[in-house]
Amino acid sequence: MKKEFYIKNRKRVFDKIKDNSILILFAGNAPKKTGDEEYPFTPNRNFYYLTGIDEQAHVLLLSKFNGENKEYLFIKDIDEIMEKWNGKTIRKEEAREICGIEEVKYLSELDKFIDKLVLNKEELNIYLDLEEKNSSYDYLNKIKDRYYNISIKNAYKIIAELRLVKTEEEINRIRKAIEITIEGVENLMKNTKAGMKEYELEAYFDFVCKKRGVKDLAFKTIAAAGKNATILHYVDNNTELKENDLILFDLGAQYKYYNADISRTFPVSGKFTKRQKEVYNAVLRVNEKIISEMKPGVKFLDINKLARDLIAEECIKLGLIKNKEDVSKYYYHSIGHSLGMDTHDVELEGRNVTFEEGMVYTVEPGIYIEKEGIGIRIEDDVLITKDGNEVLTKNMIKSVEQIEEFMSK
Structure with a gap:
C-alpha cells in the first residue's frame, strides 16, 4: 500500500472521534513461547491499518483538540548492540515514508509526551483498542491511577466500521491470497491417495505457500478426513486417509496481512459415492443460492436465517430430520463472516450488518453427519x-463433476 492509504484511514478516524481526545494504538509484541524463544510477531491489525508498519513495540498517537488534528508515531529507541543480534529496527525517515506521519519520536519520550497532553485538561477522552486482550489493556491498567481526568473510550468499534468496507488495494491483496490458496489446494488434490496421513497432504499446501512467499497462513489448516470433518475446528491432522473417505480442507494463505478462507471437500479415491454425492450437492445448492442473494442492502442476519432454512430443507430430503427445528444436529455454525486482515474479520455487535459495496464475506454452508462419517x-x-x-x-x-474430472488426471 502507498502511504496515502494510511493517511486517508487516519483522516477517517479523526472524523469519528470526539474533540478533546487522544487515540493510542500499540503495534504489540511477540508473546513468549518458551525459554528465550518467542512466537512469530504479527502486528495489531488496527495499528497496521493506520500505519502500514509491521514491527513490534511501536505506538501511534492521534490527538484532537479544538478541532485540530495531530499525528505522532513513537518508534523503538535505537539499540545498536541488539541490532547485531536481531537486525535493524525502523528509522524515522523510513517510518515517515511508510505511513506519512511527519512527527516521529522515540518510545522513551512517550510517557512525558502524554503527561503534557493530559496536564491542565479538565476532562480528556482516551481511545484505546479494547476489543481483545492486548497491549492496550496493559496500558489501561497503567493510566487508571496515573490520570484522574480521563474518560476511556473503545477505538475498536470506530476502526471496525471502517475496515468492513475494503478499498481496491485491499481487495487486490485478498485476490492474491486467494490465488495462492487455490494453487495450494490444487497441489494437494493432485497428490491425494489412501494411506497418507492428513498432515502429509497438508504439507503440499504449505509447500506452495512457502514457494509463493507467504510468511503466515490465515489460520491453522483444517485437514479433516472421514468423521473428523464433523468437528468444525479439527486441527490435529494426524489421521490416515482411507479409500472411501471424504476429506474436508478449510485453509487460507495470508498475503501482506490480507487473508483467503476457502473450504473444499473431495473424495480421497477421486470418486464420490452415491450418498456422498447426494450430501455434497445439497450443500452446493445452498452455497450457490446464498451467493445469489448477496448484494448491497441485504442484511447478513437475513441470509444467515435463509441458509439455516435451506439446509434444514436439504436435511429433510436427505432423510436426516423430519422437522426443520432439528437442523442444528447437522449444521451448527453461521453461514459466514467478514474477511480481511483477520480471517474472522471485524464485526459489528450482533453481526447486525447490512451489505455495502466493498465488503467481503465468506459463504460456507455445511452438513455434518457423524454416524455416516460425512462432513461437507x-x-x-x-x-x-x-x-x-x-x-x-x-x-x-467446486462441482462434483469438476472435482472428479480434476482428480482423474
Missing part, C-alpha cells in the same frame, strides 16, 4: 459490488 463444507469468498457480488474464489473447482 463448501466455502467461497464473496465481494459485494455495486449491483450484486463477485465470487473472488470463482476459479476454484
Whole structure:
C-alpha cells in the first residue's frame, strides 16, 4: 500500500472521534513461547491499518483538540548492540515514508509526551483498542491511577466500521491470497491417495505457500478426513486417509496481512459415492443460492436465517430430520463472516450488518453427519459490488463433476 492509504484511514478516524481526545494504538509484541524463544510477531491489525508498519513495540498517537488534528508515531529507541543480534529496527525517515506521519519520536519520550497532553485538561477522552486482550489493556491498567481526568473510550468499534468496507488495494491483496490458496489446494488434490496421513497432504499446501512467499497462513489448516470433518475446528491432522473417505480442507494463505478462507471437500479415491454425492450437492445448492442473494442492502442476519432454512430443507430430503427445528444436529455454525486482515474479520455487535459495496464475506454452508462419517463444507469468498457480488474464489473447482474430472488426471 502507498502511504496515502494510511493517511486517508487516519483522516477517517479523526472524523469519528470526539474533540478533546487522544487515540493510542500499540503495534504489540511477540508473546513468549518458551525459554528465550518467542512466537512469530504479527502486528495489531488496527495499528497496521493506520500505519502500514509491521514491527513490534511501536505506538501511534492521534490527538484532537479544538478541532485540530495531530499525528505522532513513537518508534523503538535505537539499540545498536541488539541490532547485531536481531537486525535493524525502523528509522524515522523510513517510518515517515511508510505511513506519512511527519512527527516521529522515540518510545522513551512517550510517557512525558502524554503527561503534557493530559496536564491542565479538565476532562480528556482516551481511545484505546479494547476489543481483545492486548497491549492496550496493559496500558489501561497503567493510566487508571496515573490520570484522574480521563474518560476511556473503545477505538475498536470506530476502526471496525471502517475496515468492513475494503478499498481496491485491499481487495487486490485478498485476490492474491486467494490465488495462492487455490494453487495450494490444487497441489494437494493432485497428490491425494489412501494411506497418507492428513498432515502429509497438508504439507503440499504449505509447500506452495512457502514457494509463493507467504510468511503466515490465515489460520491453522483444517485437514479433516472421514468423521473428523464433523468437528468444525479439527486441527490435529494426524489421521490416515482411507479409500472411501471424504476429506474436508478449510485453509487460507495470508498475503501482506490480507487473508483467503476457502473450504473444499473431495473424495480421497477421486470418486464420490452415491450418498456422498447426494450430501455434497445439497450443500452446493445452498452455497450457490446464498451467493445469489448477496448484494448491497441485504442484511447478513437475513441470509444467515435463509441458509439455516435451506439446509434444514436439504436435511429433510436427505432423510436426516423430519422437522426443520432439528437442523442444528447437522449444521451448527453461521453461514459466514467478514474477511480481511483477520480471517474472522471485524464485526459489528450482533453481526447486525447490512451489505455495502466493498465488503467481503465468506459463504460456507455445511452438513455434518457423524454416524455416516460425512462432513461437507463448501466455502467461497464473496465481494459485494455495486449491483450484486463477485465470487473472488470463482476459479476454484467446486462441482462434483469438476472435482472428479480434476482428480482423474
